[in-house]
Amino acid sequence: MHFHTIDCTMKKKRDMFQSGGSMSDKQKGLLKGTIKKIHDQDGYVVYAFDNDEQGKKYIKLVADLMNSEQIKKAERGLPEKEGYDWNDILKEQIKVQYQ
Numbered sequence: 850m851h852f853h854t855i856d857c858t859m860k861k862k863r864d865m866f867q868s869g870g871s872m873s874d875k876q877k878g879l880l881k882g883t884i885k886k887i888h889d890q891d892g893y894v895v896y897a898f899d900n901d902e903q904g905k906k907y908i909k910l911v912a913d914l915m916n917s918e919q920i921k922k923a924e925r926g927l928p929e930k931e932g933y934d935w936n937d938i939l940k941e942q943i944k945v946q947y948q
Contacts, residue, residue, distance in 0.1 A: 872907070881914045888920045897926030899934035 872880070887894055896911045898904035908925060915923055928938050 870903075872910070877910070877914075880911070881918070884911070884914055884920060885918050888918060888922065892922070894920065894923040895926065896923065897935060900928040900931055901934070904934075 884894055886892075894911075894915065896908070898907040904927070908927065912925075915921075926935075928935060930937075
């Protein structure tokens with residue numbers, strides 16, 4: 850949820866899907882259904898994962914799900930620094946803000 854805290858520029862309602870660790874087949878199915886529902890309602894998919902091995906696997910998974918449904922309206926968020934997660938980015942921003 851830290852990506853949402855950092856990037857609050859979208860004023861529309863957001864549906865969030867958060868994962869931690871590995872994702873079960875059931876969760877993958879729910880994610881695919883959520884992506885399709887967002888697309889069917891003319892929504893926009895934003896997916897943001899950590900910049901680590903697991904995060905990159907999730908990025909590929911979401912990209913594959915979207916491609917299988919021919920969904921193009923999406924944005925991917927990834928921390929620039931290798932090994933960083935969104936919590937690291939948020940902490941850096943807060944530290945700079947209060948210096």
